[in-house]
Amino acid sequence: xxxxxxxxxxxxxxxxxxxxxxxxxxxxxxxxxxxxxxWGGRNATFKNPDSKVWLDRMGEKGWxxxxxxxxxxxxxxxxxxxxxxxxEMRRIKARPPLFSFGLWMFxxxxxxxxxxxxxxxxxPDIVKGKTRWCQGYSEPGAGSDLAGLxxxxxxxxxxxxxxxxxxxxxxxxxxxxxxxxxxxDTSTKHEGISFILFDMKSPGVEARPIQLISGExxxxxxxxxxxxxxxDQLVGRLNGGWDIAKRLLQFERSSISAGGFGGTGGxxxxxxxxxxxxxxxxxxxxxxxxxxxRGRIADHKMYVKAFSLTVQRQTEQAKxxxxxxxxxxxxxxxxAKMNQDRHELLIEALGTEGLGWSGExxxxxxxxxxxxxxxxxxxxxxxxxxxxxxNVIAKRVLGLKEHQ
Amino acid sequence: MSFVLTEDQEMLRETATAFARDxxxxxxxxxxxxxxxxxxxxxxxxxxxxxxxxxxxxxxxxGAETFGLTGLGQILEAxxxxxxxxxxxxxxxxxxxxxxxxxxxxxxxxxxxxxxGGETTFALALDESAHFAPYSVATEAERNGQxxxxxxxxxxxxxxxxADMLIVVARTFGESGDRHGLSLFLVPxxxxxxxxxxxxxVDSHGAAxxxxxxxxxxxxxxxxxxxxxxxxxxxVLDRAAIGLAAEMLGxxxxxxxxxxxxxxxxxxxxxxxxxxxxxxxxxxxxxxxxEMTRSCVGAALAAADAGKSDVxxxxxxxxxxxxxxVHLVSNECVQMHGGIGMTxxxxxxxxxxxxxVQEALYGSASWHRxxxxxxxxx
Numbered sequence: 155x156x157x158x159x160x161x162x163x164x165x166x167x168x169x170x171x172x173x174x175x176x177x178x179x180x181x182x183x184x185x186x187x188x189x190x191x192x193w194g195g196r197n198a199t200f201k202n203p204d205s206k207v208w209l210d211r212m213g214e215k216g217w218x219x220x221x222x223x224x225x226x227x228x229x230x231x232x233x234x235x236x237x238x239x240x241x242e243m244r245r246i247k248a249r250p251p252l253f254s255f256g257l258w259m260f261x262x263x264x265x266x267x268x269x270x271x272x273x274x275x276x277x278p279d280i281v282k283g284k285t286r287w288c289q290g291y292s293e294p295g296a297g298s299d300l301a302g303l304x305x306x307x308x309x310x311x312x313x314x315x316x317x318x319x320x321x322x323x324x325x326x327x328x329x330x331x332x333x334x335x336x337x338x339d340t341s342t343k344h345e346g347i348s349f350i351l352f353d354m355k356s357p358g359v360e361a362r363p364i365q366l367i368s369g370e371x372x373x374x375x376x377x378x379x380x381x382x383x384x385x386d387q388l389v390g391r392l393n394g395g396w397d398i399a400k401r402l403l404q405f406e407r408s409s410i411s412a413g414g415f416g417g418t419g420g421x422x423x424x425x426x427x428x429x430x431x432x433x434x435x436x437x438x439x440x441x442x443x444x445x446x447x448r449g450r451i452a453d454h455k456m457y458v459k460a461f462s463l464t465v466q467r468q469t470e471q472a473k474x475x476x477x478x479x480x481x482x483x484x485x486x487x488x489x490a491k492m493n494q495d496r497h498e499l500l501i502e503a504l505g506t507e508g509l510g511w512s513g514e515x516x517x518x519x520x521x522x523x524x525x526x527x528x529x530x531x532x533x534x535x536x537x538x539x540x541x542x543x544x545n546v547i548a549k550r551v552l553g554l555k556e557h558q
Numbered sequence: 559m560s561f562v563l564t565e566d567q568e569m570l571r572e573t574a575t576a577f578a579r580d581x582x583x584x585x586x587x588x589x590x591x592x593x594x595x596x597x598x599x600x601x602x603x604x605x606x607x608x609x610x611x612x613x614x615x616x617x618x619x620x621g622a623e624t625f626g627l628t629g630l631g632q633i634l635e636a637x638x639x640x641x642x643x644x645x646x647x648x649x650x651x652x653x654x655x656x657x658x659x660x661x662x663x664x665x666x667x668x669x670x671x672x673x674x675g676g677e678t679t680f681a682l683a684l685d686e687s688a689h690f691a692p693y694s695v696a697t698e699a700e701r702n703g704q705x706x707x708x709x710x711x712x713x714x715x716x717x718x719x720x721a722d723m724l725i726v727v728a729r730t731f732g733e734s735g736d737r738h739g740l741s742l743f744l745v746p747x748x749x750x751x752x753x754x755x756x757x758x759x760v761d762s763h764g765a766a767x768x769x770x771x772x773x774x775x776x777x778x779x780x781x782x783x784x785x786x787x788x789x790x791x792x793x794v795l796d797r798a799a800i801g802l803a804a805e806m807l808g809x810x811x812x813x814x815x816x817x818x819x820x821x822x823x824x825x826x827x828x829x830x831x832x833x834x835x836x837x838x839x840x841x842x843x844x845x846x847x848x849e850m851t852r853s854c855v856g857a858a859l860a861a862a863d864a865g866k867s868d869v870x871x872x873x874x875x876x877x878x879x880x881x882x883x884v885h886l887v888s889n890e891c892v893q894m895h896g897g898i899g900m901t902x903x904x905x906x907x908x909x910x911x912x913x914x915v916q917e918a919l920y921g922s923a924s925w926h927r928x929x930x931x932x933x934x935x936x
Binding site: 427430431436440441442448449451452453455456457459460461463464466467470471474476484487488541543544545547548549551552553554555556557558 | 560561562818821822828829830832833834835837838839841842843845846849850851852853854856857875878879924927928930931932934935936
């Protein structure tokens with residue numbers, strides 16, 4: 155809002171450029187390395203000390219959350235200023251200072267649904283990366299049918315008491331706090347859900363990592379036994395949690411599709427066309443020798459291009475004030491397909507080079523591609539399965555009816 | 559901003575959409591077909607001229623602004639919605655672009671205003687086999703005292719059965735398959751030695767095989783420099799592919815819309831068939847593809863207007879994706895309409911038939927995938 159005309163915006167650009175130049179450490183201008191990603195939080199570790207400097211400076215400035223209100227520690231920038239900042243960061247190849255579910259999912263929802271005190275209490279620590287949040291959504295009996303969740307939350311007068319179990323809680327073993335969906339009324343379904351926040355150090359909370367097919371354990375089973383939660387940590391209205399839950403899922407789907415599921419860019423993995431050229435070989439005109447594989451790679455690359463053009467189109471149309479509808483589900487579905495196709499093609503193009511698990515004898519990038527191929531299978535499951543997203547599109551965008 | 563239309567383009571889009579809906583419905587095409595018109599529709603040509611649609615990319619005076627290819631794309635998308643058979647792709651896009659890129663000042667002065675006014679229509683006579691292969695031209699143009707003598711056979715030339723003029727791609731040097739050695743010629747349909755054999759086609763738009771037998775044209779029939787016609791032809795064909803992709807997007811969108819309406823009306827087992835998940839998920843996937851293709855077409859139109867260096871790549875992207883989309887949607891349109899979809903009285907079959915023609919012209923999805931891969935270095 156502050157900068158309406160191009161001239162003022164250019165002024166901001168120079169200012170941002172100067173600040174970034176002075177404050178972004180040189181090692182933060184190199185491609186991200188996996189074990190240097192910063193998730194923040196009470197127990198944050200910084201393998202590269204520059205990461206901490208960079209996070210602290212950006213957090214202090216509020217530029218980890220450029221468009222959030224200054225009042226709560228955000229950058230207070232307009233949409234166009236934030237875009238300029240993004241461009242300037244890209245220009246010097248600055249790493250994102252902070253990866254955070256607080257930034258991507260919880261913060262935007264709290265800004266919309268929380269009260270002033272809650273925002274003052276929680277938002278600044280998200281911006282500065284001091285609190286790491288995890289998401290208590292899925293349960294053993296409530297996956298796609300999320301509203302079927304059973305974790306009980308009882309009103310005990312001066313506090314709430316929580317009992318139950320969550321699953322697929324990303325990084326619950328590393329998180330400081332949880333934003334959690336709980337059942338506060340057992341007589342109805344959607345209208346009996348509330349949205350509550352509590353410290354993962356509270357007595358009665360236990361997180362156990364789950365080993366996945368990729369060999370990694372980013373997700374946990376999380377158990378709650380008589381967990382006491384102060385009453386002022388309920389967000390929104392009692393039994394009004396489902397609306398917050400849905401809104402937050404939109405933020406989650408957008409962040410998933412915007413990030414392309416992570417692991418891309420600077421990750422040491424080449425594209426399927428590069429691997430195909432190397433491991434399958436080329437004909438005398440430089441074309442990948444396996445024509446069928448080549449065609450499928452081309453088809454995939456076109457899908458990728460179409461996806462990025464669609465993100466760009468929706469951004470431009472939103473900026474021009476044109477309605478763009480339920481884009482989160484569209485992009486989430488497409489991003490999952492895109493990333494899974496990419497990894498299938500990578501493994502196919504790598505041949506036996508893509509079948510290593512660990513150790514010597516395999517290229518590092520190839521080993522990583524194999525793990526990411528397995529990881530990518532979750533893309534069509536997490537944050538709303540592809541089937542659920544198709545349901546959302548069919549009903550909310552296309553207006554197709556339910557069974558009578 | 560490249561994806562957001564200007565106010566003028568938006569108005570043009572609205573006018574074109576309303577015109578196609580009110581005057582060029584699928585029923586109009588059905589009636590033309592039943593009357594044996596085979597895509598010839600002089601009254602529509604007249605109305606298009608009155609609306610100014612032929613001159614959308616031609617400036618009123620040199621240097622003046624136009625609606626651009628993006629503007630023309632809106633009209634083509636609108637006519638794609640109703641499968642309208644019009645001379646716009648061949649004349650307003652292809653011929654106008656070829657003359658703008660390669661025409662001499664005299665040729666431009668003579669023809670561009672006639673195109674803009676709808677007085678003269680054109681057809682690009684290029685392909686000689688059943689598949690798009692722009693450099694596989696064996697038609698010969700031999701120099702004679704006053705100009706050139708043309709001999710050859712052009713296959714399935716869109717609009718050649720009613721266009722006033724032909725733009726003939728002929729070889730002045732080298733062999734079929736060579737990029738170098740192509741030249742473009744303006745040939746009146748009634749020139750001596752031109753035989754136009756009208757074809758009844760599956761989409762009811764019609765087309766023609768064109769035979770050139772010792773056709774004499776003067777020196778000034780040549781558009782652009784001799785032997786270097788491909789330098790004009792390539793950008794013309796990219797823009798033709800983009801324009802056609804816009805038309806295909808319109809067809810796919812309309813076929814999708816009528817399918818959606820049917821899903822929301824037809825009942826079986828006491829339920830709307832659109833309430834079955836087997837239908838819902840297919841519909842949702844088509845919608846995602848539609849949205850993504852719309853982005854590709856928009857980007858390609860904008861890139862052409864901005865004279866960007868990635869026009870060829872985006873043209874292949876748009877045409878390939880539009881090709882896959884329009885097949886998927888038109889086939890699902892027939893399938894989801896059930897028995898009704900198999901009848902001539904219903905519209906789905908028209909979309910499916912036209913989709914095949916759209917796919918074959920200016921490069922199939924497979925042709926453009928191959929080129930996209932080549933342009934991307936693999």
